[in-house]
Amino acid sequence: SQQGEEDPQALSIQEGENATMNCSYKTSINNLQWYRQNSGRGLVHLILIRSNEREKHSGRLRVTLDTSKKSSSLLITASRAADTASYFCATGPYSGGGADGLTFGKGTHLIIQP
Amino acid sequence: DTAVSQTPKYLVTQMGNDKSIKCEQNLGHDTMYWYKQDSKKFLKIMFSYNNKELIINETVPNRFSPKSPDKAHLNLHINSLELGDSAVYFCASSQLGTRPLNIQYFGAGTRLSVL
Numbered sequence: 581s582q583q584g585e586e587d588p589q590a591l592s593i594q595e596g597e598n599a600t601m602n603c604s605y606k607t608s609i610n611n612l613q614w615y616r617q618n619s620g621r622g623l624v625h626l627i628l629i630r631s632n633e634r635e636k637h638s639g640r641l642r643v644t645l646d647t648s649k650k651s652s653s654l655l656i657t658a659s660r661a662a663d664t665a666s667y668f669c670a671t672g673p674y675s676g677g678g679a680d681g682l683t684f685g686k687g688t689h690l691i692i693q694p
Numbered sequence: 695d696t697a698v699s700q701t702p703k704y705l706v707t708q709m710g711n712d713k714s715i716k717c718e719q720n721l722g723h724d725t726m727y728w729y730k731q732d733s734k735k736f737l738k739i740m741f742s743y744n745n746k747e748l749i750i751n752e753t754v755p756n757r758f759s760p761k762s763p764d765k766a767h768l769n770l771h772i773n774s775l776e777l778g779d780s781a782v783y784f785c786a787s788s789q790l791g792t793r794p795l796n797i798q799y800f801g802a803g804t805r806l807s808v809l
Contacts, residue, residue, distance in 0.1 A: 622800030681739035
């Protein structure tokens, strides 16, 4: 089964507005990560939240995690044109071993209108 | 000074051919991965390689084989290419060590088109 499904699939907002993306997952996790992918590029790690954390901030990013609902949200405040990209949540195996890679959701394509 | 580099960036080939994609990381990481991203942008793990331990996603056809000459390289060989192999392939690396947070660093991708 697929782990990590983002919602919405696409989001278009005006520059300066806040953007919120949601992610749901199915199994127990050690941590949850968010990545950004600019068009034609590789993924870049944005932020990681551990399973015992509820909220985490990094610059204009705010991530929340609700392990009881198996869901996470990524908030980007004061959006900029450069934030236009696809955003993916990713989870690793519960054991934290990680050697078998991350499971990614389908991503949210965010477009910031100038 | 690129952290994770893959070559080539684009690969166009005929069905039935054999091709390779190379990946190198200069981060000193102990684990490397290959992912496949389809036309709908869905990313799926294909392989991970850690200290000579290879973990294979069971859905990957055996026409795909990773080869690691050393800790800094994990190449992907594909035999008898099929149309359905067309996708973007990403190499990634991470440092698991004693703190397996598994933050991954990705290459820019190789866009494979099978005609």
